[in-house]
Amino acid sequence: MGCFFSKRRKAEKEPKKTEGGEKPPKQYSWDQREKVDPKDYLLSGLKDETVGRLPGKVAGQQFLIQDCENCNIYIFDHSATVTIDDCTNCVIFLGPVKGSVFFRNCRDCRCALACQQFRVRDCRKLEVFLCCATQPIIESSTNIKFGCFQWYYPELAFQFKDAGLSIFNNTWSNVHDFTPVSGELNWSLLPEDAVVQDRVPLPTTEELKAVRISTEGNRSIVPVSRGQRQKSSDESCLVVLFAGDYTIANARKLIDEMVNKGFFLVQTKEVSMKAEDAQRVFREKAADFLPLLNKGPVIALEFNGDGAVEGCQLIVNETFNGTKMFVSESKETASADVDSFYNFADIQMGI
Numbered sequence: 001m002g003c004f005f006s007k008r009r010k011a012e013k014e015p016k017k018t019e020g021g022e023k024p025p026k027q028y029s030w031d032q033r034e035k036v037d038p039k040d041y042l043l044s045g046l047k048d049e050t051v052g053r054l055p056g057k058v059a060g061q062q063f064l065i066q067d068c069e070n071c072n073i074y075i076f077d078h079s080a081t082v083t084i085d086d087c088t089n090c091v092i093f094l095g096p097v098k099g100s101v102f103f104r105n106c107r108d109c110r111c112a113l114a115c116q117q118f119r120v121r122d123c124r125k126l127e128v129f130l131c132c133a134t135q136p137i138i139e140s141s142t143n144i145k146f147g148c149f150q151w152y153y154p155e156l157a158f159q160f161k162d163a164g165l166s167i168f169n170n171t172w173s174n175v176h177d178f179t180p181v182s183g184e185l186n187w188s189l190l191p192e193d194a195v196v197q198d199r200v201p202l203p204t205t206e207e208l209k210a211v212r213i214s215t216e217g218n219r220s221i222v223p224v225s226r227g228q229r230q231k232s233s234d235e236s237c238l239v240v241l242f243a244g245d246y247t248i249a250n251a252r253k254l255i256d257e258m259v260n261k262g263f264f265l266v267q268t269k270e271v272s273m274k275a276e277d278a279q280r281v282f283r284e285k286a287a288d289f290l291p292l293l294n295k296g297p298v299i300a301l302e303f304n305g306d307g308a309v310e311g312c313q314l315i316v317n318e319t320f321n322g323t324k325m326f327v328s329e330s331k332e333t334a335s336a337d338v339d340s341f342y343n344f345a346d347i348q349m350g351i
Contacts, residue, residue, distance in 0.1 A: 036061065040057075040061075041058065041061045041062060041063045041064065042063070042064045042065075042066075043064070043065045043066070043068060043071075043073060044064070044065075044066045044067055044068070045066075045067045045068070046067075046068045046069070046071050047068070047069045047070055047071065048069070048070045048071065049071050049072075050071070050072040050073075050074075050203055050204060050205050050208070051071065051072075051073055051074075052073060052074035052075060052076060052093075052203060052205075052207075052208050053074075053075050053076060053077055054076055054077070054207070054208070054210070054211065055076050055077050055095075055153075055155040055159070055211065056077060056155075057077055058075060058077035058078065058079050058095075059077060059078070060078055060079065060080055060098065060162065060163075061079060061080060062079065062080045062081050062082075063075060063079045063080075063081070063082045063083075064082075064083050064085075065082070065083070065084045065085070065087060065092070066083075066084070066085040066086055066087070067085070067086050067087070068087045068088075068090050069087070069088045069089060069090070070088070070089050070090070071087075071090045071091070072090070072091040072201070072203060072204075073090060073091065073092045073093070074092075074093045074203050074208055074211075075093065075094050075095055076093070076095055076153065076155070076208075076211050077095050077155075077159060078095050078096045078097070078098065078159040078160075078162045078163040079094070079095070079096075079097045079098070079163075080097070080098050080099055081097060081098070081099040081100050081101070081102075082094055082097050082100075082101045082102070082113075082115075083101075083102045083104070084101070084102070084103045084104070084106055084109075085104045085105060085106070086104070086105050086106065087106045087109055088106070088107055088108055088109070089107075089108045089109065090106075090109045090110075091109070091110050091111070091199075091200055091201065092109060092110075092111040092112075092113070092200075093111070093112050093113065093151070093200060094111070094112075094113035094114070094115070095114070095156065095159050095163075096114045096115070096156075096159045096160045096162070096163035096165050097113065097114065097115035097116065097163060098116060098163040098164055098165070099115070099116055099117060100115065100116065100117040100118070100119060101113055101115040101117070101118050101119070102119045102120075102121070103119070103120045103121070103123050103126065104121050104122055104123070105121075105122045105123065106123045106126065107123060107124045107125050107126075108124075108125045108126075109123075109125075109126050109127075110126075110127045110128075110199040110200050111126065111127065111128045111129065111200065112128075112129040112130075112149060112150075112151055112196060112200045113128070113129075113130060113131070113149070114130075114131035114132075114149055114160070114163075114165060114222065115130075115131070115132055115133070115165075116132070116133045116134060116163075116164075116165065117132070117133075117134050117137075118130060118132045118134075118136040118137065119136075119137045119138075119139070120136075120137070120138040120139065120141045120144055121138075121139045121140055121141060122139075122140050122141060123138075123141040123144065124141060124142045124143050124144075125142075125143045125144075126141075126143075126144050126145070127145045127147070127190060127199050128144070128145070128146050128147070129146075129147045129148065129149050129150055129151075129190075129196055129199070129200065130146055130147070130148070130149055130170075130172040131148075131149035131165075131167070131170045131172060131222045132170065132171055132172055133165060133166070133169045133170070133171070133349070134171065134349070134350065134351060135171055135174050135175070135176050135351050136171070136172065136174070136175045136176070137175075137176050137177075137178060138175060138176075138177050138178070138179075138186060138187055139177075139178040139179050140178075140179050141179075141186055141187075142186050143186070143187075144175075144186060144187040144188075145187065145188055145189065145190045146172055146173060146175060146187065146188075146189055146190060147172070147189065147190035147194055147196075148170070148172050148173075148222070148224050148225055148226075148227060149170065149172065149220070149222045150196045150215055150216075150217055150220045150222070150224050151196070151213070151214075151215055151220060151221065151222075152213065152214040152215070152216070152219040152220055152221055153211050153212055153213045153214070154212055155211075156221045157221050160221065166270040166297075167221055167222045167223065167248075168223065168251070168268040168269055168270040168299050168300075169268075169269060169270055169271075169349070170222055170223075170225065170267075170268065171227075171351060172225075172227055173189060173227030173228040173229070174227070174228060174351065175187050189227070189228075189229060192226070192229060195215075196215040197215045200215075202215075218256065218259075223251075223252070223255050223265055223268055224265065225265045225266060225267050225268060226264050226265065226266050226267075226304070227266070227267065231264075231266065231304045232264060232304060232305060233304055233305045233306045233308070235304065235305065235306055235307070235308050235309065235331050235334065236266065236302055236303065236304045236308060236328075236334050236335060236338050237302070237303045237304075237308040237309045237311075237312045237327065237328045237334050237337075237338075238300065238301070238302055238326070238327075238328045238334060238337040238338045238341055239254065239300070239301045239302075239303070239312060239316070239325055239326065239327050239328075240281070240282075240289075240298050240299070240300050240301075240325060240326040240341070241254075241298060241299045241300075241301075241323075241325050242289065242292040242293070242295060242298055242324060242325070243292070243295040243296030243297060243298065244295065244323075246323075247299055248299070250320060250323060251268075251299045251301060253319065253320075254301065254312075254315065254316070254319070254320070255301065257315045257319060258303050258308075258311065258312060258315065261311055261315075262305060263303045263304065263305040263308050263311060263312075264303065264304045264305055265301065265302070265303060266302040266303065266304050267301075267302050267342070268299065268300065268301050268302075269299070269300045269341075269342065269345045270297050270298070270299050270300075271297055271298065271300070271345045271348055271349065272293075272296075272297045272298075272348075273293050273297075273298055273344075274293070275290055275293070277344050278290055278293060280340055280344060281326075281337065281340045281341045281344065282326055285326065288324075289324070289326060292324065300341050300342075300345065302338050302342070308334070309327075309328050309329075309330060309331050309334050312327055312328070313327055
């Protein structure tokens with residue numbers, strides 16, 4: 001004897017027939033997705049315009065910018081990949097890009113962007129404030145200048161997470177030139193005092209002005225680092241913070257404290273460590289930190305300046321008392337600490 005309710009549910013599941021007696025085509029989950037119009041993710045053939053996309057309007061799609069001249073372009077959202085072709089005298093801001101940003105045949109452009117991979121080919125006279133998780137690459141290009149990404153708006157931190165990028169993995173100054181010319185340098189670093197807003201001005205249209213932007217270094221989502229600029233001192237200090245609820249906040253607090261005391265942030269890294277890595281970096285102290293490695297990636301900071309080791313130890317003891325961190329013990333061991341950590345981290349990240 002069958003169940004009345006089971007027969008009823010079965011009947012409800014059967015699709016209703018059309019007037020001609022035919023069953024409608026079966027609906028799949030992908031049929032229910034919102035249709036994507038490629039034109040929403042394309043800027044092409046523009047001249048003397050200020051255009052862009054607000055937060056939430058790109059939502060991880062691929063984006064293409066091509067054949068634009070004298071334009072200011074702002075993409076305030078995360079993307080899958082971005083390609084910029086044949087653009088001249090443009091200002092371009094790109095929110096976090098999960099994959100690659102590729103410039104081809106562009107000239108006289110000024111940009112600020114964050115991405116996993118950065119490539120330039122057949123370009124000249126570009127200025128780029130960059131956050132890049134891997135080694136930036138230029139090819140058949142000249143007069144390419146790089147600075148550290150320095151930008152803030154409220155949605156940006158979440159967009160970095162959506163794009164799978166860490167604000168601490170930024171190799172902006174570690175550039176590889178595929179086509180070097182003997183006796184010439186196709187790329188260089190922007191002056192350390194270069195003002196971002198002078199090169200990548202804020203948008204002026206009412207729609208885009210609604211995004212609350214700051215280009216001040218102390219508000220930048222990505223910590224502003226010196227990268228491969230010449231160090232001001234022979235003394236550096238390595239600090240390693242272990243995963244926890246406040247790791248990012250603690251790292252930013254420590255950076256602010258050290259910079260305010262006149263020290264320089266050279267580089268940062270967020271990476272997972274194994275026991276053998278800890279043995280190499282922490283040496284005799286490794287046993288103290290091994291249990292912490294299972295909690296997640298560590299964040300490493302390199303500071304530079306006379307007295308950096310002692311200054312960092314004082315700040316950590318006064319401000320972060322009770323929070324377990326690795327801090328270089330002395331000026332004599334600090335350089336080895338830095339080299340050990342970043343050599344292993346670069347190998348792990350394929351840099």
